[in-house]
Amino acid sequence: MRDQDPAAAPGPEGRRLSTKETADLLGVKPETVYAYVSRGQLSSRREPSGRGSTFDAKEVEALARRNRRDSNGGSTSGGELSVRTRITLIDKDRYYFRGVDAAELAARHSYEEVAEWLWTGQLRPGITFTAPEASATVARRAVDSLPEHSGPTDRLRVAAIAAAAADPLRFDLSESAVLGTARTLIPTLVAALPPLRHERSDEGPLANRLWARLTSRTSDEASLRALDTALALLVDHDLAASTLAVRVAASARAHPYAAVSAGLGVLEGPLHGAASGLAHRMLLDVLDQGTAAPVVADELRAGRRIPGLGHRLYPGEDPRARALFALLEDIPHAAPALAAARDIVATTARHAPLHANVDLALAVLTVSSGMPVSAGETVFAVARTAGWIAHTLEEYGERPLRMRPSGHYVGARPPQPLPQ
The missing domain is CATH 1.10.230.10 (Cytochrome P450-Terp, domain 2)
Structure with a gap:
């Protein structure tokens, strides 16, 4: 019988693997194993004999399981989560919605038309989104109850929750139902924001309605076009932090309002929407x-x-x-x-x-345009809601709960004594 490789011999804390065994199990080159170590994805231990490093077998197997998730549409590659998507591609200082140059699309089509393209792959010229009066009323009341100093994301998040509570069919996750929710939720969010001009208009293109909630100045055609284009340009941008949060919620089969709320929660961070x-x-x-x-x-x-x-x-x-x-x-x-x-x-x-x-x-x-400091955050949030819905729809078509990475535990090793 051949002698056992000392590097692979089990220790008191569990079986150890050599660098070669670890590389073979992970399907990578030995140098990649040490890249995992440098990123904190694996821990290594130098053998006293000086014959190289060894790795905890359970830890290696857990990493191998995470890497194999690529076949299910999500993977951990190079330390970053990768998710299959057909929505947005960013490549060489350009970005594309469903393969179409996004900047050119935004220059030629309204925000609502770009949103429809993102959701369905079809253009619907002249489409506008309208908020049902009942939904808008509930959302306005909820937003009006907030403290005066509340920020735009506070208002939008509360409006989304109020609209959800008013929709008894929100748990219908069929594509047609989700699209119907999207076409009413976005204008409901806008309608719930307090207007800065005396007249309240909830008709016409969404950019026109949003303008009156961002500034007291009278609009002009060029400014409205700039706002509408800004909304269209910001519809989606691949897996930004807020979009990933939305996909995690959708993976757990949260309804669209809840998925959007998850995105709004992340968006409020100073490194993102603000x-x-x-x-x-x-x-x-x-x-x-x-x-x-x-x-x-x-x-x-x-x-x-x-x-x-x-x-x-x-x-x-x-x-x-x-x-x-x-x-x-x-x-x-x-x-x-x-x-x-x-x-x-x-x-x-x-x-x-x-x-x-x-x-x-x-x-x-x-x-x-004489808008407040928070106006950009509002524009960003309203615009990105369409992208979040697109990712929600896409995630509903994937295996449920696939967004479940394994934790890399680095705390005290058990068993530890009970705290006194």
């Missing part, structure tokens, strides 16, 4: 001081990144920013904010060659 508000404040500071240099210097001195610049998915220019800036150039009253944005980009370029992202472009729109 980013445009930071860019808005910075633009106001630049306009107040007349130059970007001291404002950018203060941000750098404080160790903060410059809001509205750079994007981890776009080495070059954010295509959403490029499309929105092009429209803003046609709006005369947007010229000062546009100039301030260009000054920020040029000033920062001396330190780092970063391009403007959509948060800066959205900030130009909100600042030049």
Whole structure:
């Protein structure tokens, strides 16, 4: 009988595997095993004999199980969750909705038309979404009961929950029912927001109705087109943090209102939906001081990144920013904010060659339209609701509860004594 490999011999805490055995079990090269170690996905132990590292067999088998989930549409590859989707592709400083250039689609079609394309793969020219009066009334009452200082995401989340409570058929997860919910939920969210102008209009394109809830200024055709295009550009952006939360909820078969609520909860974080508000404040500071240099210097001195610049998915220019800036150039009253944005980009370029992202472009729109700091967050949330519905529908077609990663426990090893 051949002697047992010392590296694979069981220890008091369980069987240990050699690097080669670990690589074979995971189906990877030995160097990839050490990459897993560096990412914290595996723990290793150096053998006293100096013959290499060993790995806990149970830990390796758990990682192998996670990696095998690729065949079910979700996998852990290189330490990141991967989910199959037919909705959005981001590639080489461009992004696509169902294979169609998203920026071009947004330039030619309304927000509602782009949403329909995202949901069904079909265009419905001229479609508008209308909120049922009963649903809108319930949502308004719920939002009106909130404290005055409540933020936009607070209001939208409460409106979504109120609309859900008013819909006894919300647990119907069939495609036709979910699409019907989507076409009424989005306008209900807008209708629930308090108007900033005396007249309340819940008819016409969604951008027109949203405008009256973002600013007291009278709208013009160019500004409404910019807002509508911004909504369409922001409909979806692959698996952003909020979208992943939506898919987790949908994987557990939460109804569409609950899935959207999950997305809104994540969106409120300062690193996600609130980013445009930071860019808005910075633009106001630049306009107040007349130059970007001291404002950018203060941000750098404080160790903060410059809001509205750079994007981890776009080495070059954010295509959403490029499309929105092009429209803003046609709006005369947007010229000062546009100039301030260009000054920020040029000033920062001396330190780092970063391009403007959509948060800066959205900030130009909100600042030049007399909207509050939180307006960009509202636009983002309303727009992205359509994308969340698209991902909810897609996830309903997958195996239930597949979004269940295994935890990598790093706490005290059992058995531990009972606490005194």
